[in-house]
Amino acid sequence: MCTDMAKKAKAKQAEPMKLFYIFYNQERWDNWIKTLEGADFEPAEGEDVSEGEQMLYSFTEDITLSVLKIIRLYQNDRFTKEEAIAKLDDVELIVMTGLPEGELEDIIGSLQLSLLVLFTACRKYIEGEFDKDIKALVKKGRGIDEENFEEALEVAANIGAAVVDGATCCAKYIKDDAENPGLFDEWLIEIETMSNAMKSLAKFDEEPGEAS
Numbered sequence: 001m002c003t004d005m006a007k008k009a010k011a012k013q014a015e016p017m018k019l020f021y022i023f024y025n026q027e028r029w030d031n032w033i034k035t036l037e038g039a040d041f042e043p044a045e046g047e048d049v050s051e052g053e054q055m056l057y058s059f060t061e062d063i064t065l066s067v068l069k070i071i072r073l074y075q076n077d078r079f080t081k082e083e084a085i086a087k088l089d090d091v092e093l094i095v096m097t098g099l100p101e102g103e104l105e106d107i108i109g110s111l112q113l114s115l116l117v118l119f120t121a122c123r124k125y126i127e128g129e130f131d132k133d134i135k136a137l138v139k140k141g142r143g144i145d146e147e148n149f150e151e152a153l154e155v156a157a158n159i160g161a162a163v164v165d166g167a168t169c170c171a172k173y174i175k176d177d178a179e180n181p182g183l184f185d186e187w188l189i190e191i192e193t194m195s196n197a198m199k200s201l202a203k204f205d206e207e208p209g210e211a212s
Contacts, residue, residue, distance in 0.1 A: 024066040036108075041053065060190070060193060061197070063091075063115060068164070070122070071125065072198075072204045072205055074126060078205060085123065085126060088119060088126075096116075099112075114183075114189070114190045121157040121158075121164060122161075124157045124158065134167055137159050141155040142184060153187070160194055163194055163195045169191055169195060170192045173188055
């Protein structure tokens with residue numbers, strides 16, 4: 001009897017733990033918006049990047065990391081496919097719903113457009129059907145007219161899914177000298193942020209803890 005109980009206890013202990021993780025919530029989003037409302041988006045004399053632009057990049061990194069922690073937990077068998085998608089839905093609802101009024105409306109609207117590839121790529125990765133030929137995908141994406149929004153997003157999402165799966169992209173494809181990058185280039189920039197985030201999360205969840 002005791003032996004059977006010990007075996008059951010050991011088997012239960014070996015199962016992936018269902019832990020409580022905090023990813024992203026409305027309060028976190030609202031706090032970032034308030035911070036950005038007080039930021040100066042005009043570069044100081046002698047500076048190339050404004051305070052607001054620096055904050056906006058940190059804001060984007062924060063969201064990207066939060067979303068990719070869900071993916072890492074899925075990869076580590078902490079979440080089922082259904083649970084991971086539900087968590088993604090929760091974060092996407094916060095990030096992609098509504099716009100602040102005033103000067104930030106266009107800025108946050110542009111941010112939401114670039115983050116479309118994050119959520120679309122993560123879902124594509126979870127579904128498991130995506131192309132991994134990044135060089136061919138970049139060439140194809142650059143050849144698509146921006147009016148074909150959904151087609152371009154589908155190509156970019158394939159690149160993002162491949163990066164989540166471990167591929168390297170997209171620094172060498174990003175045009176540093178582009179004054180007004182197109183939407184596909186904006187997606188490549190976000191995918192590069194995703195790539196860096198995945199590297200930083202390599203050891204994430206090796207020990208129980210919060211994904212805050």
